[in-house]
Amino acid sequence: MNRVQLCWLRNDLRSHDNKALSRAREQGPVVAVWLVSEQTWREHLDAPMKIDFWLRNLASLQQRLQQRGIPLRILHCPRWQDAADCLLQLAGELQAAGLHFNAEYGIHEQQRDDACLIAFRQAGLQADSYHDQLLFPPGSLLTRSGSMFKVYSQFRKLAIATLHQRLPRCLAEPEPQPPLAISSDAIPQLPGLADASALQRQLWPAGEAAAQQRLQQFCEDSLHAYSEQRDRPDLDGTSRLSPYLASGVISVRQCLHAAMRCNQGELDSGNRGVQTWVNELLWREFYKHILVAYPHVSRHRAFRPETEAVAWRNDPKALEAWQQGRTGYPIIDAAMRQLLATGWMHNRLRMLSAMFLTKNLLIDWREGERWFMQHLIDGDLAANNGGWQWSASTGTDAAPYFRIFNPVTQAQKFDPNGDFIRHWLPELASRPTSLIHQPLPAADLFGASDYPPPLVELSASRQRALDAFKNLGETR
Structure with missing residues (x-):
């Protein structure tokens, strides 16, 4: 009888069109594996609702795998550095023949995966990684x-x-296999680490x-x-x-x-x-x-090294106002409150809110990148980093430093009737469409006295950003 093959699941929580799962099943009966890595998830700022989403999808996948005779083992491995030892121990327990997994990208992910490949091969076991993502x-x-x-x-x-x-x-989807004398583990409960609201789970x-x-x-x-x-x-x-x-x-x-x-x-x-x-x-x-x-972007460094010299402002109060949707610019605040409530933000608004932070507030893009990762259900290092560096004019294909979106005209163009703003800023619901996109002082005339005044004046803050990037050019 063929020895079992371990299929290590990560960001590939599906049974259809899954290369590692299919290749493992071709070589014998499969045991799926998932690692709970609380400490690394915290270090990587993974959003609690994203971890909750992982676990909910893992529970759904577990049912699908069980229908095909594939058990799911769950190992508690707090740090990725310990992944090779955890997986080897399971392989020994089950007398597994090999390990299969789909590649993930990023410095820490690749270091973890390389260590596992080396450890299994040195132990005389098969180990294969597949490009699936x-x-x-x-x-x-x-x-x-x-x-x-x-x-x-x-x-x-x-x-x-x-x-x-x-x-x-x-x-x-892989062919069903005869049942194994191996029980599946229960999906863990991780309060405080994997949290989501009823609204988020519904969405x-x-x-x-x-x-x-x-x-x-x-x-x-x-x-x-x-x-x-x-x-x-x-x-x-x-x-x-x-x-x-x-x-x-x-x-x-x-x-x-x-x-x-x-x-x-x-x-x-x-x-x-x-x-x-x-x-x-x-x-x-x-x-x-x-x-x-360009692995330096995995370390939160600017893609264009010369832009590391930008004189970003240290303004904790302005940063907090941006984080909580209290900048005084309705489209920015509506976007940030959508993020806090749902764990997701429309892509146009990601660009607007990122450019407002980095250009109008002149706050380091890494502060925004970090905040997004802590709150996005779709938080992905590559896409998040690429988007933030585009807006900050520090990355590949970056917006020219003199391209600075105006949040008022952008709102008028892309939320013309103010419906999105009214949904997420109920304090502005009574404002007429002619004023809904504008910051104070117009707001307080229409029962929105609790809405904050604008943090900055657009033309002055725009000029401040232009000067910062022009000065950068002069110092090169």
């Missing part, structure tokens, strides 16, 4: 000189050309079926109008699949194939909404490749 393994799309792209448009061009030549397929139901239903509904209702509606936070025009992608409840390949089915098999022609959404999937891809090719 992305359409292209990092380092497989390079410039003619053999370096990683620093500009998204060039990366996208090669990515699309490569997809035309070789479209990755989706793997079927983000767990499981592959919920993710697939959301994908199908998006394709049927919103995808074709995505290019026109994706910047409107007052409309339900985005997929809201990012938490499911970040936790691997759905794969990028499944998303890509679903989009192409809505576009007669086309990638970069046909419906503009589909093309735009494929671009967003490739942006996610790009930032993952950047994380691997």
Whole structure:
């Protein structure tokens, strides 16, 4: 009889289109494994509601695996540095033949995974890692000189050309296996570490079926109008699949194939909404490749080293006001309160709130990056870092330092009737549309006296940011 294979689950909480799970099952009966790493999760600032989402999806996946005869073992391994020892101990207990897992990207993730591969192979056991999280393994799309792209448009061009030549397929769910004499472990309760409100759990139901239903509904209702509606936070025009992608409840390949089915098999022609959404999937891809090719961004360093010299302001009161949605600029405050309540923020608003912090308040982008990771259900180091550095003009494909979004005109353009603002700022609900986007003093004329005055004046704060970046240029 074949010895069991361990499949180590991480951010790939699905049974369909899971390379490590499929490869392990091809080689024998499988035991799935999950590590509870409280200390590392805290160090990495993983949001409590994201950990809650992991555990809820793990419970859903456990039921699915049990239907196929696959038990799930859960190990308490507080730090990633101990992962190799924990997994080897389980392999010895079960007399397992090998370990299979899907690669994760980032310095600590890669160090952990390399240590596990080495430990298992030195013990005479099989150990295999698979590129599953992305359409292209990092380092497989390079410039003619053999370096990683620093500009998204060039990366996208090669990515699309490569997809035309070789479209990755989706793997079927693994075949059922005869029951093993191995019991599954209970999903742990982690109060204080894995917390979520009733609203958050309602907004983000767990499981592959919920993710697939959301994908199908998006394709049927919103995808074709995505290019026109994706910047409107007052409309339900985005997929809201990012938490499911970040936790691997759905794969990028499944998303890509679903989009192409809505576009007669086309990638970069046909419906503009589909093309735009494929671009967003490739942006996610790009930032993952950047994380691997330029590991200093994993250490929260600026992609463009010269911008480390920007004279950021230390203003704890202004930072707290931004964090709590009390800046006096309605669209910024509505966005930040959406984040606090739901664990998610519309992408246009992520750009606006990030640029307001880094340009109008001139506060270090790392403060915002940290706050987002502590609160986002879809918190992902690569995407979060890439987005913050874009807004702060310190990263790859960064906005030019002189591009500073005006939160009032942006709100007028993308929340024209003020519906989003009124939803998240009930104290402004009675304001007329002509004033809903404006900061005080107009607000106190319409029963919003408890709404704060603006932290900064836009033109003066804009000039302050321009001067800071101009001075940087003079010192180089």
